[in-house]
Amino acid sequence: MKRLNTQLQEDGCPLELILLIRTLLAACKEISFRVSQGALAGVLGSTLSENVQGERQKKLDVISNQIIKDILSESGYVKAISSEEEDDVIACHPEGKYLVSFDPLDGSSNSDINSLIGTIFSIMHAPQWLEGDDPKAFLQPGTQQVAAGYVLYGPSTMLVMSTGNGTHMYTLDKTHGGFLVTRENVKVPEQTQEFAINMSNQRHWQGPMQAYVNDLLAGSDGPRGKNYNMRWVAAMVGDIHRMLCRGGIFAYPFDYRDPGKAGKLRLMYEANPMAFLMEQAGGKASTGEHDILDIMPEDIHQRVPVIMGSAGEVNACLEYYKES
Numbered sequence: 001m002k003r004l005n006t007q008l009q010e011d012g013c014p015l016e017l018i019l020l021i022r023t024l025l026a027a028c029k030e031i032s033f034r035v036s037q038g039a040l041a042g043v044l045g046s047t048l049s050e051n052v053q054g055e056r057q058k059k060l061d062v063i064s065n066q067i068i069k070d071i072l073s074e075s076g077y078v079k080a081i082s083s084e085e086e087d088d089v090i091a092c093h094p095e096g097k098y099l100v101s102f103d104p105l106d107g108s109s110n111s112d113i114n115s116l117i118g119t120i121f122s123i124m125h126a127p128q129w130l131e132g133d134d135p136k137a138f139l140q141p142g143t144q145q146v147a148a149g150y151v152l153y154g155p156s157t158m159l160v161m162s163t164g165n166g167t168h169m170y171t172l173d174k175t176h177g178g179f180l181v182t183r184e185n186v187k188v189p190e191q192t193q194e195f196a197i198n199m200s201n202q203r204h205w206q207g208p209m210q211a212y213v214n215d216l217l218a219g220s221d222g223p224r225g226k227n228y229n230m231r232w233v234a235a236m237v238g239d240i241h242r243m244l245c246r247g248g249i250f251a252y253p254f255d256y257r258d259p260g261k262a263g264k265l266r267l268m269y270e271a272n273p274m275a276f277l278m279e280q281a282g283g284k285a286s287t288g289e290h291d292i293l294d295i296m297p298e299d300i301h302q303r304v305p306v307i308m309g310s311a312g313e314v315n316a317c318l319e320y321y322k323e324s
């Protein structure tokens, strides 16, 4: 099977970016080991602290954040980093060429129940003018990503990544510690009969999303003329992975629970990297009004509504927004 390095070279990835990616994956291998040790390593449960999002941090949020922060700040390839678990941007190496935004542990609510969790990352060029930890350097649209992906800590540890030359899947071979290509140039099916949304929020959604989901639930007797199944892993990495494997539509739309928030998921280290993977695999990613990758960010922790997956189904959903 093809090794990660070979795939990245075939995709025309510059050497320094390959070295940065390998450095980041060394951190993810460490996290994969810690996660697999679970209660044996005392990594389960919550801390007493809250992050900038106002969420109680899980021990694994803090542990995985520290592992990635330490390894990237010592690497020399990275000028600055931004993390879900850090209030502000952290300056790293003055000669570093890249910026890394990351969600050290996605699906935190699953960490104590031995369910799917992961690490999500987004890599961009560091602008020449950047001195130190100016967050403005990170405010680049998702189209500017030079690499994006996630590592899924599941029954097997998998990496799904794109450097702008298609989306590939890799599996960690724990016998020698290397990632091997297990699915090259993933193509997301155009159509689907599977949707993923937290239905318990239905009463809080806007009209278009209410109408769209009601028509899915109406099944073959309804206007969509086919039956839909539902899945919700409560970890974006898990739900998006399923979509990249077999299609589907994932939505975490705006809702009126907290009208001041545009959505739950964060643009820089959740929506943008997932949208990059999805679009590189022939899928589509939208807020309901705009393509996610075209959004000009205003803040490193900004939230956006998210609708992504099989292009045909996402377009069908967007029709409900156009009619409103």
Ligand SMILES: O=P(O)(O)OC[C@H]1O[C@](O)(COP(=O)(O)O)[C@@H](O)[C@@H]1O
Residues within 6 Å of the ligand: 084, 103, 105, 106, 107, 108, 109, 198, 234, 235, 236, 237, 252, 264
């Ligand atoms: O608990 P809910 O409302 O269903 O939300 C689940 C969503 O929240 C998240 O867990 C948020 O990510 P974090 O765990 O990194 O904070 C997503 O992975 C997931 O899609």
Ligand SMILES: [Mg+2]
Residues within 6 Å of the ligand: 103, 105, 106, 107, 236, 270
């Ligand atoms: Mg997350």
Ligand SMILES: [Mg+2]
Residues within 6 Å of the ligand: 061, 084, 103, 104, 105, 106, 107, 108
């Ligand atoms: Mg997280």
